[in-house]
Amino acid sequence: PGTPRVALVTGTSSGIGEAVVNMLCQQGHQVLAVDFNEAGKTVAEAAGAAFFQADLTGGDACRAAVADAVKRFGHVDILVNNAGIQHVESIEAFAEDKWRRILDLMLTAPFLLMQAAWPYMREGQWGRIVNIASVHAQVASPGKAAYISAKHGLIGLTKTAALEGGESGITANALCPAYVRTPLVDSQIADQARMHGMEEQEVIEKIMLKNAAIKRLIDPSEVAALVAYLASDQAGAVTGSSWNIDLGWTAQ
Numbered sequence: 001p002g003t004p005r006v007a008l009v010t011g012t013s014s015g016i017g018e019a020v021v022n023m024l025c026q027q028g029h030q031v032l033a034v035d036f037n038e039a040g041k042t043v044a045e046a047a048g049a050a051f052f053q054a055d056l057t058g059g060d061a062c063r064a065a066v067a068d069a070v071k072r073f074g075h076v077d078i079l080v081n082n083a084g085i086q087h088v089e090s091i092e093a094f095a096e097d098k099w100r101r102i103l104d105l106m107l108t109a110p111f112l113l114m115q116a117a118w119p120y121m122r123e124g125q126w127g128r129i130v131n132i133a134s135v136h137a138q139v140a141s142p143g144k145a146a147y148i149s150a151k152h153g154l155i156g157l158t159k160t161a162a163l164e165g166g167e168s169g170i171t172a173n174a175l176c177p178a179y180v181r182t183p184l185v186d187s188q189i190a191d192q193a194r195m196h197g198m199e200e201q202e203v204i205e206k207i208m209l210k211n212a213a214i215k216r217l218i219d220p221s222e223v224a225a226l227v228a229y230l231a232s233d234q235a236g237a238v239t240g241s242s243w244n245i246d247l248g249w250t251a252q
């Protein structure tokens, strides 16, 4: 195990965020789990992490989350931007408030969180920013205009942070997973099954894994393992990159 660090992880009450909190705690880091869902408290406590409840669509909430980590642990070394939501609708019918909420949570919050954490990372001359993007940061699918725009934007933010952080020991990288078995995807499977009059297994095989070379969903722990690597001392030469964990989706 490397040097113990202070990590702030967002979107931690389930799915990928929960797996990341578990992994970073197991590695001996001090972790602040941030989520607007109170269920995140139980998840955090079970893993040995602290919890801060915040709706990250607000700028003050983002700054308060970093301030809470600093109050508890003195600084922030690792930031994992993971909180995310989905809304599926055609561009023609997409509600403006849904568009803004997705951009606020999935693009503006990562920016404000890294802005607030930056001085502490620079001061320590060591920082790791890991942004959970998506295969939908590389390619599009119909009906997901806001999500895809936010995720593509997150890649641009990641590259900019990499350039600005280079002289201060701060790295920034993005992860681009295809479908991971989480509550977010379970609800999409159920919706699509209803919409197309299909069995759930058929939705997984025919829709979600249509472009995948490896025909299975990804486990959250597989994503967490790559987060842990990118957050480690050993990954100090890796910055500005996007890591596909996409079952071969973008290989074609």
Ligand code: NAD
Pocket: 010, 011, 012, 013, 014, 015, 016, 017, 034, 035, 036, 037, 054, 055, 056, 057, 081, 082, 083, 084, 085, 105, 132, 133, 134, 135, 176, 177, 178, 179, 180, 181, 182, 183, 184, 185
């Ligand atoms: P999830 O729904 O299990 O977790 C999302 C978390 O974000 C939840 O804990 C939720 O409470 C939290 N959250 C939602 N709105 C929030 C808000 N306003 N403020 C604070 N927290 C909020 O989903 P997941 O699948 O684990 O997704 C995590 C990330 O991974 C997202 O950014 C998602 O886009 C990305 N991702 C997921 C998949 C997948 O297939 N599951 C694939 C690629 C990328």
